[in-house]
Amino acid sequence: MDVLLISIYAPQSVDCTRKLWDEISTLISSFSGECVVIGDFNEVRYESERFGSQFHHIPARIFNQFIEQNDLVDIPMGGPRYTWSNKWGSKFPKLYRFLVFEGIMLYFPNIMGLVMDKNIPDHRLIVLLEHRVDYGPSPFCIFHSWFEKDDFDDVVHNSWTSNVVGNLNDNPWVNFKKKLQFLKFNLRLWNSSARDRLISKRKTPQDKVEEIDASLMLDGGSVDLREQRVLAIKELFDLDHLSRVELAQKAKIQ
Structure with a gap:
């Protein structure tokens, strides 16, 4: 199948994110296949996805409207609850996620997101999983x-x-x-x-x-x-x- 893969690193300004959602919506509507939108959306959907910082209803509502209007599904995420924290550990939001068309879930019924253990100071990597792929024995090499x-x-x-x-x-x-x-x-x-x-x-x-x-x-x-x-x-x-x-x-x- 044809898949449109969109990687996001969204700005913080409400006006800029509104323009970004509109541009992505136009891009999605012009594509005839399936769609996967991934990355750092720099926004949360609900108040429960943010700890230690103020929840703003207007940008969250705009973000949810973007998801609903494009018939995107927010893939459930396993692992730690939040995907980012500041250096002092006083702010914990869920900024990263996977948004996909329902058709993707029909092709891959066991699809899920996983928030990994932290390997750099403030970010947690996220992984989209379907099944384990066996690439055979590892070759011998020197690192x-x-x-x-x-x-x-x-x-x-x-x-x-x-x-x-x-x-x-x-x-x-x-x-x-x-x-x-x-x-x-x-x-x-x-x-x-x-x-x-x-x-x-x-x-x-x-x-x-x-x-x-x-x-x-x-x-x-x-x-x-x-x-x-x-x-x-x-x-x-x-x-x-x-x-x-x-x-x-x-x-x-x-």
Whole structure:
């Protein structure tokens, strides 16, 4: 089927968003296929979608009229309730969402949105899911981020110098392949262990941020609590540096 995919990063001004909704409505009406509108709408639909900041009825009403007039469906979102927060954790709105035609839901009856765990200070990623796709076994490769880890050199050196060659009289190419397979095996084990250690290290500051967010949403919290949140987010940011480098290389490869 033909699908019109519209990615949104809406302005804050009411007049500007009104013009944007009109332009998108015109675009949708001129398209004969299905439509998916995604992104940062910079607006909430209901008062319950905003915490810590004032709810404005007029822009919300205009936004809801845009959705209804274009027969768009607001996909239910699992995961955390809000998709954005300021640095101090005093404002929590739901600004990101997926709006689709009903035809999309007929083709993909199990479609749903998911709000992910926070991986950058103020935003939560959202993902549109239908089913899990199996791309087969992952190829072996070396990531640049591995060279920044202290024990990577030791793993390579110990694996390559280890006596894994069965018969020294074998063809040198056969012996080389045996060493290479042994190195690949050890690097996979090492990378899996390093990933588990990173997850373990992230758990403490991540739990701290979630705990502070829950407290802030209840009573606003104290200045000391907000400072603790900033420090915990910085710790998460530092821990995720190598992961971001690795993800960037994966994206380039794909």
